[in-house]
Amino acid sequence: MACTADTAFSVERIDVFVFRAPADPPVQTSFGIMRDRPAVLLCVTDTQGACGWGEVWCNFPVVGAEHRARMAATYLRPLVCGSRFEHPRACFEALTAKLAVLALQCGEPGTLQQIVAGLDIALWDMLARRAAMPLWRLLSDGALDRPAPIPLYASGINPTDPDQLAAAKLQEGYRAFKLKVGFGAARDSANLQAIREVIGEDAPFMVDANQAWDMEEAIAAGRRMERFGLGWLEEPIRADRPAADWTRLAAEQPLRLAGGENLAGLAQFDEFIGTGGMTVIQPDLGKWGGFSGCLEVGRRTLRQGKTFCPHWLGAGIGLTASFHLKAVVGGPGYVEVDANPNPLRELLALPTFQLVDGAVQLDERPGLGVEPDLQACRDFIVQVAGT
Structure with missing residues (x-):
């Protein structure tokens, strides 16, 4: 680079x-x-x-x-x-x-x-x-004159009264949403229905199982949830299962599969990027790679025609870094923003990002463009x- x-x-x-x-x-x-x-x-x-x-x-x-x-x-x-x-x-x-x-x-x-x-x-x-x-310009070697707005989705929606949180995030300006699943078929289905009624039939809507199921359970869950028009099913099986298992899962149920937050190293990412199972690749730049590793993961993801969506569920510095990463890689996809209250998301990365029509626009401020307010x-x- x-x-x-x-x-x-x-x-x-x-x-x-x-x-x-x-x-x-x-x-x-x-x-x-x-x-x-x-x-x-x-x-x-x-x-x-x-x-x-x-x-x-x-x-x-x-x-x-x-x-x-x-x-x-x-x-x-x-x-x-x-x-x-x-x-x-x-x-x-x-x-x-x-x-x-x-x-x-x-x-x-x-x-x-x-x-x-x-x-x-x-x-x-x-x-x-x-x-x-700005960091996006340094990482792009000056190729970006101005990054495109970065679409965000409200993530981490809990299984308890999820429709209320989804409604609040819709009011704040989010246009895409992700629900936690893996809490039993009946509860998951009820929560999916409740959120769909709040956000409408056309809003992008994803689910995250956090490695909850074995293969047969995941196949059944994907088939069961198809009727909700989901954008992807994230980590339905354990992250350490081989890429061949993910390919089988993709073939035997209808939903797109997402994952990557628990992968590490270019060799492991290449294995999943290069096979048919996982089509949404989600590295976490504070978990492995930083910019030096995850920027290359993003570029390899796009070369294979897959979707790059950085994972993040922490405080504000890592979130802002994920914005810059996605801006430089480009392509379709989102950056996730935890929907739950977290003062460290705002206070450790000031000024707070501004959501406009479901997206955030990076500016010309040097570096990440934010500072933690330690006081x-x-x-x-x-x-x-x-x-």
Whole structure:
């Protein structure tokens, strides 16, 4: 990826912040409940004084945020601070290689991939700020004069009174919606019917099962839900099932299949992009890859004629980063926005994005174009680790 700005850097400092805000109501999935909303932010400062912000995926387990913050402070700092890198991707690749044996030894490849991903986001933000240009322009090598509006969908709609939340999000300006399913056939069907009645027959409407079913259950569910005109069925089976299982599932039920938030590495993404099962590809840039990995995933997705929809269900830095990622990749599809209340989505990424006719428009502000308001979030800060 060629860039129009200087991409070499030396990091002087990495600061790590952990936040927790109440989840009211709790966020329900088929495998667990989030009773608070965590966030882990990384702030990198280079030797020229430029700063950038990144976010690490940390929703699960319930103690995961503090652990990831400690891992970031312990392992990223000695490997990055004081070293010179010619490009964020070079840093991403070096860290991935250096941490590979540790990942095997401690059995935590996910945690290490996540802290590297959050750092990558921060490095790209830092370089774009240093160059005084928006990140979407830096990532596109100047090819984008102005990004197209980015369609959003209201995600994470819980199975308890989902029609009420859908109605509120429709009033706010959302035009596409996604419901959590996997709570029993009767309850799922009743919730689907209730939301369809609220949003209308033509509104884009998707479902997410969060790996709830085995193959036969997923086939039955897809057939059962066909009548609701759904845009996709997300993670109906376990994410570690081989691509051949997803191909079979796609053939034996009518709904398009979506997934990718629990995939890691270009080889694994290529396996799913290159086969017929999963047609909506959803990497989470705070979980694996950052921009350095997920931008390439997006481009490979479009080359195969599939749909690219970045996954995100965290705080505001990662959400804004997902906007930039989708803007640069382009193509049809959406970025998801959690429909549930979360003060960390707004306070950690100011100014708050503006929804217009179901989409958001990125502007010319440097870097990600947002800043966390640490003072406003002081009651939510539970851990800070400076150098």
